[in-house]
Amino acid sequence: MDSKLYIYNTLTRKKELFKPINPPFVGLYACGPTVYGDAHLGHARQAVTFDVLFRFLSFLGYKVRYIRNITDVGHLESDADEGEDKIQxxxxxxxxxxxxxxxxxxxxxxxxxxxLNVLPPSIEPRATGHIIEQQQLIKKIIDAGYAYIVNGSVYFDVMKYDADHHYGKLSGRKIDDLLSNTRALEGQSEKKNPLDFALWKKADPAHIMHWPSEWSEGYPGWHVECSAMSTKYLGVEFDIHGGGMDLLFPHHECEIAQSVAGYGKDSVRYWMHNNMITINGQKMGRSLGNFITLDQLFAGNHEILEQSYDPMVVRLFILQAHYRSTLDFSNESLQASEKGLKRFIQAAEKLGKIQASGHSTLDPSTLGKKCLDAMNDDLNTPVLLAHLFEATKWINAISAGQETITTNDLDGLKKIFSSYLSAVLGISLTGQNKTGDNLAEELIRSILNLRTEAKNKQDFALADRIRNELNKLGITIKDGKDGVEWEI
RNA sequence: GGUCGGUUUGCCGAGUGGCUAGGCGCUGGUCUGCAAAACCAGUUACAGCGGUUCGAAUCCGCUACCGACCUCCA
Known part of the structure; x- marks a missing residue:
């Protein structure tokens, strides 16, 4: 396994050569969603980013165990470990x-x-299924002296930890700065210090989800599940941990503290963070209420959407930006991706029909290396796509008879398309660009446009005929002052 | 306020100390009954001001603006 993959490690703020701990095995963990609402574009970006990493590592020949958790308990609504469980x-x-x-x-x-053609992870653990593992880790942290118990709740002692280690090394924070910026709720907190975070919370009587423990009938804190589950399946030390940038602090910082406190060492070698999707320049987020769900996107069912977008269009849109850059949503950008996808689909179709010749007028021999180099450079999918678009240009030229290609080179081209576009990027080119439902909608819309034209020409006989024909199919037409509406 | 990141051509979005990123759009062309589609070609920018350098959009400094995190969030 002699790869030259460089990945940007948030911990060192540098691109580093990726060296697995136990090649050819690679342990990859990515923070999945908290399931109390529909997934939105941001979830898609996280999932696609680490799906591509999973695919690429596998493509390179590594045996990857990819863990993506489901958070189904424990995240509270407000700060200071107070408030209601969102799922509850x-x-x-x-x-x-x-x-x-x-x-x-x-x-x-x-x-x-x-x-979205995101592959299922190798293991998809759920927090509620790992209460015991979380308790075991909490116990280790208590035994090590980095946690204390108050009224049945267990809190991580950040000050104590910071004295021995460095709390804030991932996010670049200093404990003094954090302290001066905490919006401390004076008085009623059980914590010794506002920076301390809950490992185990005693359940109040109204709390529905709770489990027995030696400390209290309660539930696990915000950050333990990832530490407990990642190390259960990947070992105390593993290769890559990923997630959205918004999880960097405090979530991942706390994970590091928990691992160091509980296991005596860092668990993670490479921390990777994908950037946010923005909308009008502002982060798209559940808490900001400015998000578009994937279902809305696929159905065109949101006021700011000019049309529906195929999942593959969304995937290509995401991959046309580097995962560490913010990516701004707009109809124009999605539509550009839609055209681009179409280009790929048509090129793939042509590629299957091309006849080889005695010699090549193009030299595709370096293309494979360029593609590999792009991916090796911290998963530079936009550059990879640029190379693949270059290849479509060649395919078009060959197909039009302007250039010729040998069987050998043709096979190489086909291989690059199938390995990079399909296998690594996960762009499906089946040509099923529209779902059946969308196709039906568009058919109806275009028929209605014909009718509108007829009406404009005073050809009411034809217009009524169209309406009657649609009525027979159970489609009702409603002429309104803002245009034609219809329903089934 | 603290920490971090960004500002690239009409739009999206890569990148690098000297050589065309790419996609979309636009313009022109090929094709076509017309149109559309498709294809081909053209479209050379890097916030501002200083500095380092033979040479900087790329390195350094300052300024302006934008954003993220500091509270749950992908």
Whole structure:
């Protein structure tokens, strides 16, 4: 395994040569969603980013164990470890079991991932299924002296930890700065210090999800699940841990502290963080309420969407930017990606029909290396795509008879398309660019446009005929002052 | 306020001390009954001001603006 993959390590703020701890095995962990709402574009970016990493490592020949968790308990709504569990809140509002909420949104998440051609991870552990592992880790941290118990809750002692190690080394924070910036809730906190975070919380009587423990009937804190589950399946030390940049602090910082405190060493070799999707220059986020869900995107069902977008279009849109840059949502950009995808699909079709010749007028021999170099450079998917677009230009030229290619070179070209575009980037080129539903909608829309034209020409006989024909199919037409509406 | 990051051609978005990123759009062309589609060609920018350098969009400094994190968030 002699790869030259460089990845940007948030811990060192540098691109580093990737060396697995136990080649050819690679352990990869990425923070998945908290399932209390539909997945949005930001979740798609996280999932696609680490899916591509998973695919590329596998492509390079590594045996990758990819863990992507589902958070189904434990994240509270407000700061200072107070407030209501989000899943519980949803359950209370909708009169469901918390596990029903979890199952519902998890199913929908999986469906969205399938649509985006995101491969299932090797293991998808859930926090509620690893309460014991979390308790074991908490116990280790207590035994090591880095946690204290108050009224049945267990808190991580950040000051004590920082005295021995360095709390803030991932996010570049200093404990003094953090302290001067905490919005401390004076008085009622059980914590010794506002920076301390909960490892285990005693459940108040209204709390639905709780488990027995030696400290109290309660539930695990925000950050333990990832530390417990990653090390359970990947070992105390593993290769890569990823997630969104917004998890960098405090979530991942706390994970490091927990590992060092509990296991006596850092668990993670390479920390990777994908950047945010922005909308009008501002971060898209659940808490900001400015997000577009994937279902809305795929259906065109949101006021700022001019049309629906195929999941593959969304995937290509995401991959046309580097994962560490912010990516701004706009209809124009998505539409540009839609055209680009079409270009790839048509090139792939042509590629299957090209006849080889005695000699090549183009030299595709270096293309494979360029593609590999792009990916090796911290997963530079936009550059890889640029090379692949270059290849489509060649394919078009060969197809038009302007250039010729040998069987050998043709095979090479085909191989590059299938390995990089399909296998590594996960762009599916089946040509099923539109779902059946979207196609039907567009057919109806174009028929209605014909009718509008007829009406404009005073050809009411034709216009009425179209309406009657559609009526027979159960489609009702409603002429309004803002245009034609229809429903089935 | 602290920490970090960004400012690239009409839009999105890579990149690098000297050589065309790419996609979309636009313009022109090929094709075509017309149109569309498709294809081909053209479209050379790097916030401002200083500095380092033979040479900087690329390194350094300052200024302006934008954003992220510091509270749950992918």
């Amino acid at each position: 809140k949803k359950a209370r509002i909708e009169k469901l079991e918390p596990m029903e909420v979890v199952q519902y949104y998890m199913n929908r998440y999986h469906e969205n991932m399938r649509q």
